[in-house]
Amino acid sequence: MEHTNLILIRxxxxxxxxxxxxxxxxxxxxxxxxxxxxxxxxxxxxxxxxDIAFTSKLIRAQxxxxxIQEVCGWQDVPVVxxxxxxxxxxxxxxxxxxxxxxKEFGEKQVWLWRRSFDVxxxxxxxxxxxxxxxxxxxxxxxxxxxxxxxEVLIVAHGNSLRALLMFLESLSPAQILQRxxxxxxxxxxxxSEDRLQRLK
Ligand SMILES: O=C(O)[C@H](O)COP(=O)(O)O
Numbered sequence: 001m002e003h004t005n006l007i008l009i010r011x012x013x014x015x016x017x018x019x020x021x022x023x024x025x026x027x028x029x030x031x032x033x034x035x036x037x038x039x040x041x042x043x044x045x046x047x048x049x050x051d052i053a054f055t056s057k058l059i060r061a062q063x064x065x066x067x068i069q070e071v072c073g074w075q076d077v078p079v080v081x082x083x084x085x086x087x088x089x090x091x092x093x094x095x096x097x098x099x100x101x102x103k104e105f106g107e108k109q110v111w112l113w114r115r116s117f118d119v120x121x122x123x124x125x126x127x128x129x130x131x132x133x134x135x136x137x138x139x140x141x142x143x144x145x146x147x148x149x150x151e152v153l154i155v156a157h158g159n160s161l162r163a164l165l166m167f168l169e170s171l172s173p174a175q176i177l178q179r180x181x182x183x184x185x186x187x188x189x190x191x192s193e194d195r196l197q198r199l200k
Pocket of ligand 1 (some may be wrong): 021022087090114157159
C-alpha cells in the first residue's frame with residue numbers, strides 16, 4: 001500500500017442512517033451492518049502505521065474507531081476525542097424522516113440543507129458553520145501532529161469530513177456540493193511537508 005499520513009473515515013451505518021432519519025447531534029449508535037463496515041475498513045488500513053487517532057464526542061464515531069483499533073491491534077494508539085469533529089447539527093430536522101421532510105419542503109430545499117455550503121437547516125449548522133469549527137480544530141490540534149511526521153487517523157462524520165476535505169483539497173462551495181462520503185470507506189491523503197506548511 002502507498003504511503004499515507006492521514007486517513008479519514010466516516011463512521012459505520014447508524015440506526016438513524018438505516019431508518020433514513022436526520023441524525024446530526026443525536027447520539028445514535030451503529031448497527032450490525034455498521035460494525036461489519038468498520039471491520040472491513042479496518043482490514044483495508046491495517047497495514048498502515050497509525051500514531052494517533054482523533055474522533056468526535058458521538059458514540060457512532062467512537063464505536064467505529066474502537067472496532068478499527070481492535071481489528072488492527074491498535075488498542076495502544078492514543079485517541080483524542082473532541083466535539084469540534086461532531087456531525088453538523090441538523091437542528092429541528094434531527095430525528096425526522098428524510099423522505100417525509102422532502103415531501104413537506106421539496107427536494108431542492110432539502111438538498112440545499114444537506115449539501116450546500118451556506119444554507120443552514122432550521123436551527124442547525126450550515127456546512128460553513130461546521131467548517132468554521134472543524135478547520136480551526138484541525139489547524140490547532142491535528143496539523144501539528146502531521147507536521148511532526150505522525151500518521152493520523154480521523155474517524156468522524158459525513159459533514160464534518162466534507163468540511164475537512166473541502167479544506168484539504170481546496171474545494172470551492174460549488175465543488176463541495178457534489179461530494180458524498182460513504183460510511184466506512186477510508187480516504188487516504190499523502191500530504192507533503194510543503195503542503196502541510198501551506199495548510200497552517
Ligand atoms: O446526520 C445525518 O443525518 C447523517 O449523518 C448525514 O446526513 P446527510 O447525508 O443528510 O448530510
